[in-house]
Amino acid sequence: MEPHDLERKYRPHLKRVSGLRLLPAAYALDLLEDAKAVAVRLLGVEAFRLFDDGGVQPSMDFSNVSFGTIDRGGEFHPELRPREPWNTDPHLLNHTQELIREGAANGFEWFEVSLEDLSSERLLFFEEGM
Numbered sequence: 001m002e003p004h005d006l007e008r009k010y011r012p013h014l015k016r017v018s019g020l021r022l023l024p025a026a027y028a029l030d031l032l033e034d035a036k037a038v039a040v041r042l043l044g045v046e047a048f049r050l051f052d053d054g055g056v057q058p059s060m061d062f063s064n065v066s067f068g069t070i071d072r073g074g075e076f077h078p079e080l081r082p083r084e085p086w087n088t089d090p091h092l093l094n095h096t097q098e099l100i101r102e103g104a105a106n107g108f109e110w111f112e113v114s115l116e117d118l119s120s121e122r123l124l125f126f127e128e129g130m
Contacts, residue, residue: 001038003117006031007124014125017056020112021125022048025104028111032097039118042092044082045100047108062103064096065114080114080123 013027023031028045035042044065049057066083070076081087089095100111115124 001034003038003040003115003119003124006034006038006040006115009034011125015050015110017048017050020048020056022050022110022112025100025109025111028100028113029097031113031115032093032100035115036093040124041116041118042082042096043080043114043116043123044086045096045114046112047100047103048110048112049108050110059103059106059108062099062106062108064099 010023010027010031013023015022015024032042045063046065047059047062049059051057064082064086066079066081066087068076068078068080082089082092086092086095103111113125116122117124
């Protein structure tokens with residue numbers, strides 16, 4: 001399986017909410033299981049609740065992604081990656097699956113999974129038109 005095969009397999013299950021690309025917890029778990037055999041890097045997941053009125057609530061407790069850092073001068077430096085201590089976890093995929101299960105058990109049923117294709121260095125699922 002190649003990274004584009006992951007996109008093709010999971011694209012029908014994505015829910016686009018503004019700039020977010022969300023998967024139901026069960027599909028996020030399956031995606032990470034499939035990702036174990038593909039040349040991709042997990043940059044983290046973020047958990048969300050979706051509300052009937054269109055509202056979105058993220059959860060820091062069930063997310064392990066960092067979008068960057070702010071230096072002492074207040075300038076933001078973007079760098080998508082797992083936040084500490086996740087960034088040094090040798091079992092990141094498995095522990096992220098546990099995080100998704102825990103988040104789902106606490107009412108966060110939607111997850112944005114950030115995976116990078118190692119050969120092209122692009123994020124899966126974020127190309128225009130998806």
